[in-house]
Amino acid sequence: LKPGGLNPLDGRTKIIVYVDSDNPEWTTYERNGFSRAFSLNILPTTQVLIGHNIQFDLLHIWQHPELKAFIARGGRIYDTMIAEYELTGKESKYSSLDALSLKYGGTQKDSKVTDYWAEGKLSSDIPEELLREYAKEDGKNTELVALAQLKLLKERKMMPLIRVVMDHLLAITEMYYNGMYIDYNNFLFFKEAQEAKLDREFYELTELVKPLVPSDFEVNLDSDMQLSALIFGGEVKVIKQEPLLDEKGVPKVYGPKAMKAGQIVQRNIGYTYGFQGFCKPLPGMSINLKGSYSTDVEVLEQLDHPFVNKLREYRKRRKIVNTYCAQLHKFTLKGCNLIRPNLEMVKTVTGRLSCERPNMQNPHPQITPLFSSEWLDEGVLMEIDMSQLEVVMEAFISGCTNYLQDMEAGLNVHALMLSFMGEYTYEHIIEQIDAGNEEIIAKRKQAKGLTFAGQYGAGIWKLSQQSGLPQEVVKRVFANFNARYPELSRCKEEITAHLLQNQVPMIGTPLAMWDKQEAPEGHCQHYAQWQSCFGSLYTFYDKGQYNRFKQFTRTYDRRQICNYPIQGSAAVLVGLLCGKVFRFLRKYEGYAKLRLEVHDSLLIDIKKEKQEEIVAGVVEIMNSGAKYIEEIFGIPCSAPFTATYKIGQTWKECK
Secondary structure (H helix, E strand, C coil): CEECCCCCCCCCCCCEEEECCCCCCCEEEECCCCCCCCCCCCCCCCCEEEECCHHHHHHHCCCCHHHHHHHHCCCEEEEHHHHHHHHCCCCCCCCCHHHHHHHCCCCCCCCHHHHHHHCCCCHHHCCHHHHHHHHHHHHHHHHHHHHHHHHHHHHCCCHHHHHHHHHHHHHHHHHHHHCEEECHHHHHHHHHHHHHHHHHHHHHHHHHHHHHCCCCCCCCCCCHHHHHHHHHCEEEEEEEEEECECCCCCECECCCCCCCCCCECEEEEEEEEEECCCCCCCCCCCCCCCCCCCCCHHHHCCCCCHHHHHHHHHHHHHHHHHHHHHHHHHHEECCCCEECCEEECCCCCCCCCEEECCCCCCCCCCCHHHEECCCHHHEEEEEEEECCHHHHHHHHHHCCHHHHHHHHCCCCHHHHHHHCCCCCCHHHHHHHHHCCCHHHHHHHHHHHHHHHHHHCCCCHHHHHHHHCCCHHHHHHHHHHHHHHCHHHHHHHHHHHHHHHHHCEEEEEEECCECCCCCCCCCCEEEEEEEECCCCCEEEEEEEEEECCCCCEEEEECHHHHHHHHHHHHHHHHHHHHHHHHHHHHHHHCCCEEEEEEECCEEEEEEEHHHHHHHHHHHHHHHCCHHHHHHHHHCCCCCCCCCEEEEEECECHHHC
16 A cells, blocks of 8 residues: 555545555556545455555555455454564664665665655656556565565564554554544633633732742743742842943944844843742752752642642643643644544554654543543443553563462552551551541552552662652562562563673664763673563663772663563553454444553443443453463463443543
8 A cells, every 4th residue: 555645634645556466567546535436456365454654554545345344354454664663672663664675675666756755746746657666666665574574573473462463553543543532612611711720820929929029020930940949048040131331321223234233232131139938948958950949849749838839730730731732722623523642653662652642641630521422422431441450460471479369369459568568467458448547548659659669670769769768668668578479579680681691782882871971991882682471572771880889880770671571561461452342343333433542541432322232342352361361372371450441421530
């Protein structure tokens, strides 16, 4: 498939050329863009459609009857760009077909077509025969690259993974085509109300400080230096431009030959303003290299003053207006009340999806009520989320039987972490949480932070700083944790040992250093790859450092060793389940639409008429992770991969 155009759904594509590798002389040339009248030449025996960045191509024909029939009978797709990303351990991102053609022994296409584009010509201005030949060369190179990749994928036992990834791509394509339904008029009302509140809060903040600042001082709420001085006290240096006066006190002007002829000459003058401050610095706070105290949200949350309280609200509102409202306004398709977030599959180092234009992975709670079912009162939204996925995945990858048994028994992992502090028993903690004991609930939340930060490789000092717990308490927690679950730390040690044994020197590439110092002479960068039980490859780079005894050492980042395998394997399972849900929902066309994947959850739009059976089918799939792991990857699995869901009229009600 070889379309021309930037966005396949914006209506600007005018020329589409189709090629068939089984019949290289066959092409279809469509001068007016998409039409259901032409044949794609997809035969009943066709099993796989292959392309480079194939999602772009598929979107042009997503509603074509031949493609629908192909998918319905179990047809698969294969994307050479995504395959290269997986083969290279997530290193090759957005690789071009030209680059892969060179890598795998293909040929470079005739540049006549690209010369036309370079001159600003449209595809419709290019002779038809040239475009046909250009498309044929693309088809030949795509086939050559795909065959070479498939050979490598088989050798590296990555074929089950690739099938999962490509079905996931089908689901992502469906999500992009469907988009997310937003009531645009309601959104505009919300946006204008938030902007008005932001203006009012800005006015109120400036009024609070007006009695404390000179009349010629302009308050800048985006300046950390100013906020530090206003809140904690200190000096602010401001540079102002003032007219340069001659000896008679008359402003000087630029001469007739100057670029600013006739304009008043300005000079920079520095002024220093001092402030007493509203609050005392918090214990342990120190002035940073810029000469100010931190005014980050973590600091402001610990202060209580009318100005600080109002500043917190102002910052939250500013983020809603400048980040969420601005992005939604920019990317909403006004005519159909849709936004189409772009889910990228080849951008991260772990295989997790990246969402942009706009980013909907962490929506603000005040934004989610704006999204509802496309069928309005006749439909509902369903969000189904994998429960403690990364915790369960870590237990599965490491083979930690105690961890798996504890989760199957329904133990509260974060309450267990709190019990490891030694102050309360696990049973007492659960009893007090059920009774609504706020102190215990707050301590469990503190322990939850240890669970996740520790899972991703944070050290004792960092965990102590983040949690507010003494270092000896943090040490005790993880000593008890490792005693109960020894396989978890052993798995990380085995990955580290594998990297050290299989690392490859990158001759000529300087070694990266932790402390930004220069590496000793003769030390180059090393990299190594590790392959998960699902076949997914991850790439690691070592770093050098000088320890406190000034001895040079080099290591791999423990946080990456903790993070990549867990997060990446979780992404594989979510992709697998997402692909299964996509296939299932094809039977309910007109009654259900995949809308979005957010981390470990799926958002689905369902017509009430078929709600009960669709929800039941989706829930069954999302709770069958262990079964699918055995079927697809041949790995015995009893891990409790389960999901929970909520139904609502709006996205907010699904949270």
